[in-house]
Amino acid sequence: MLVGYRIFRGTFASCERLFQEAAAFATQVGRERLISISHSEGQHEGVVTVWYWGEPDPLSVLDELAESSEPQPRGFEVIVKDTPRP
Numbered sequence: 001m002l003v004g005y006r007i008f009r010g011t012f013a014s015c016e017r018l019f020q021e022a023a024a025f026a027t028q029v030g031r032e033r034l035i036s037i038s039h040s041e042g043q044h045e046g047v048v049t050v051w052y053w054g055e056p057d058p059l060s061v062l063d064e065l066a067e068s069s070e071p072q073p074r075g076f077e078v079i080v081k082d083t084p085r086p
Contacts, residue, residue, distance in 0.1 A: 004054030022048040
């Protein structure tokens with residue numbers, strides 16, 4: 001199994017929205033796959049990272065995102081990276 005993460009970034013002005021987006025994604029991931037949620041702040045920007053147990057094929061996750069027609073919320077950058085196990 002792979003460890004995946006999704007990073008949510010936003011300004012302090014949109015902090016509530018940032019936490020809502022990260023919480024919605026963590027809920028979608030599900031309790032059984034969720035590892036943890038971390039956050040940091042600095043220079044008027046907040047970052048929340050949701051860590052989770054991912055799918056066996058990291059390319060399938062990236063393909064899904066590339067094909068998604070759903071736009072990302074303005075002011076947020078979502079980065080998904082899966083790391084294969086040794």
